Amino acid sequence: MIRIPARKQNERRRAPRAPLCLNVAAESDAWMGACLSRDISESGVFLICQRLASVGSGLSMIIDLPGDLGVLRLRGTVVRIQAGDLRGMGVEFAPGKGDEPRRLREIWERFSRAFGA
8 A cells, every 4th residue: 555655844845745647738838748647636646757847837738547537627827847857846736717626536535545645
């Protein structure tokens, strides 16, 4: 069983995250690229990418879901950058339209139960 570490006292996340590696196509005004998710919550995602957008940049994302669950099309804002061996960026989801917020919540609940988030 995978254990998710307890929150650190300086943790800024608003929602618990589930570890989930998914293919993500991301695009900002300055670049587009393929990324992998490291973890996801109802409010955001951490993306592992070779190229990084700058903090404050808006992103459009297409997240490939496992099995026959399809894709999620979401928008968000880069809120932090992580340099080093595991380059990536924390993205806060923008308020969604249509079915996407409901689908995200259902998918997150399914995976958070599986991983004990």
